[in-house]
Amino acid sequence: MHIVDRRLNPRGKSLENRQRFLRRMKGAVQQAVKRSLQNRNIRDVLDGGEISLPIDGMAEPNLRRGDGGIRDHILPGNRAFVEGDILPRPPGGKGGKPKDAGEGDGEDGFRFVLTREEFLDVFLDDLELPDLAKRRLAETEEETPFRAGYSVSGSPSNIAVGRTTRLAMMRRVALHRPRREEIEALQRQIEECEDDESRLALEAKLKSLTEKSRRIPYIDPLDVRYRRFENEPKPVAKAVMFCLMDVSGSMSEHMKDLAKRFYLLLYLFLSKRYKKVEIVFIRHTDKAEEVDEETFFYGPATGGTLVSSALAAMRAIIAARFDPAEWNIYGAQASDGDNAHSDGNLSGQLLREILPLCQYFAYIEVGEEGGDSSVSRSPLWMLYDGIRSELQPLSMRKVCRRNEIFPVFHDLFQKRDAQSKVTP
């Protein structure tokens, strides 16, 4: 007989198998997330949720008998039955109770609930802002200061007042520095005192107290503390995304819904992926306004349509706050394609000015439900289509149905090879 101690054998013998399983599972989860989005509301997406894995991802099928047909069961533990009894079937269940052991043991162990973050991670996994490393910014490093405790030396502007007074108080209490009220009370006693002898004693006491308070200062240089900072170098890619949305009267509720869905996805994607990306929300009717996120997505508005107003606002904001030499600038515009006829030239001119400043500009046109999403003859589409032929980088898509939003979005922002140009 041999005894072998295997405990010290290399651990994780099945590690490779487990890794293979995880790889396979990850692929399956991705598929499931993508598929679940076809039928889901954006709101649900935000909540994450239960994902059932596609059956052919993890299944190990085999040939066995299904339910139904004539069945026999031998069971232990009969107490009351006699031959010929008829037992009613449990309501609802098909086939007879009790069920066979070992049956119905399927994939239930592999149902997942993903948190919002996990869901979005998987969901947005293969998306990327195109050409994020622009111009000279790829190598630029910026030093970001971060708090690193306190120090006893530093510049006066960095005095940590709270910490300093706290230390001073600790020292005053510890060394029994006389308090002001104490001295004042003593002085009052001296004034009121009529007996010379006791006044002398009080004065001597006062003298020693004032001397003591002079010896022990209220704030000592020893107490002073400064906030200390250390610098951390950080590569930065400054990026800003302009979200332009048409909220004019010609946009039906369906179109507004589509546009908002698109932006919600874009917003999720940006806020999830790029901590440093600034987002500017501009909505427009016949005049444009820069609004906050809440108003952009949920504020009601209606009016005429002048696309140029939004483009002008974008140009103005770029000029004021985002130097194109330093910033990667992106634009995303959603519209029903309607524009005042007189506005065409101005819009075209503005877009021609803006596009060279941009890394990427995506235009999605929303249409009525049931419309044809392949082509468009709207004034804005024709105008942009003309500009696209002369100027990069402009991408255009048309969307009519809710379930097209994600594929279009995915299409517009899919990972591209570093070299390849953005082509519409």
Place this chain on the structure above:
Amino acid sequence: MTMTMRPPERLLFEGADWDFSTLQRIHDACEEIALGELGLDVYPNQIEVITSEQMLDAYSSTGMPLFYRHWSFGKHFAHHETFYRRGMRDLAYEIVINSSPCISYLMEENTATMQTLVTAHAAFGHNHFFKNNYLFKLWTDAEGILDYLDFAKGYITRCEERYGEAVVERTLDAAHALMSHGVHRYAGKTTIDLRQEEKRQQERRAHEEQIFNDLWRTVPVGKARKAGDSGLEKRRAALGLPQDNILYFLEKSAPRLQPWQREILRIVRHVAQYFHPQRQTKVMNEGTATFVHYQIMNRLHERGQISDGNFLEFLKSHANVVFQPSYDDRRFSGFNPYALGFAMMQDIERIVTTPTEEDRAWFPDIAGRGDAMAVLRDIWANYRDESFISQFLSPNLIRQLRLFHLYDDPEQTEGVLVSAIHNERGYLRIRRQLSREYDIGWTDPAIDIVDVDLAGDRRLLLQHIVMNGCYLQEADMKLVLQHLADLWGYDVLLQEIDDSNIVAREHTASPRKIIQ
């Protein structure tokens, strides 16, 4: 009663702690009883001490110490681990491998009492069964299996290096799906010699390629000639049809598989064949091992080698192992093979030593024979679950377990019929029915490959003979059929033939060309 006259021996161990010399003493004491008193015949033993994680590992790769790599083993690991970590399920106390030497795993967490129990159960009970049962003798090669698995692991790794992980994985996925239909059910071949497998692999491949190509070289020209009955018979004979071993057929005849893919199918088939006897002897195997450990532990206690306290600990574990809940108990999930097997072994011992009149009538051959161990050893060697139950389930045990038979016919709308209970009229019927539930030929769907359309589109035709209206589980069957079509390389048609010999359902699948 001479045994009790002997001076009490020294305790094998005290308390729960053990070390390697304790294990050695335990093994030797068990061996003395197993071989000397019970007359068992075993392969040499090898005892391996492992951690709980290693136990999970071993579980996940169907209990084998070395195995090729595949994601499904990782999946099983995750599955078992989840249950184990949540405390929903204990780890098995032991895993034992049908090999020579016979390898038993002991977990390091076990107490000394548990190590004794496991040694008696696995290293002697299972070991004896593996070595002596006719199914294992016929279908498995205990000397060769570890070498063969080593070869399989290496071979599949080399395939992955040469042809890519993805395609090997897909081939294995497909082969695993057909694994339950990859065994020869009837003997008639020469004995298994896995050691020769590796050596023969190369030459066999070359030879078969030649034969095989002749069959497929004829490309169909023009309209299919009308094949007469003699043509059909010839074709079926040439392909070895009908064939119920689907993996075997694919390995030999699938026109589009690469030689290495055929070898992978062969490996999966060998593994399936190796485990086939275990599927057919679950009740007997566990019953034997449980009976043996019960005997050995009792003898150790009688001989004063195990203290009363430790013996109580053993009894508690033993009672858990052989617990059989009633059908209406929440814990009920079918028959516990340990409970049924152990109860039957004990019952046989009773029949042999102290039979009643009823036993004499039912079991004239063994009732009152006196030497229980001889009778049991003979039974262990010559039966499988189905024949064992149909021969030895006694009226006494049927009453004791209060067995009854439910007949569930969907046509019968009123409910389920209690067609037999534990009385004179019921004994035989219950016994026959229960034995049938352990007959793999009855419980597994009968599926044969019956024809290939050689002159036409090379479609493979399979038939499932439906019994009692039990059709195949559809979702799974479609996936398996897809795998089958992928391996075959052409369309596949599965017909389900019902009781009145009519094709009741048809399923087809077309290859996805992801394996080729």
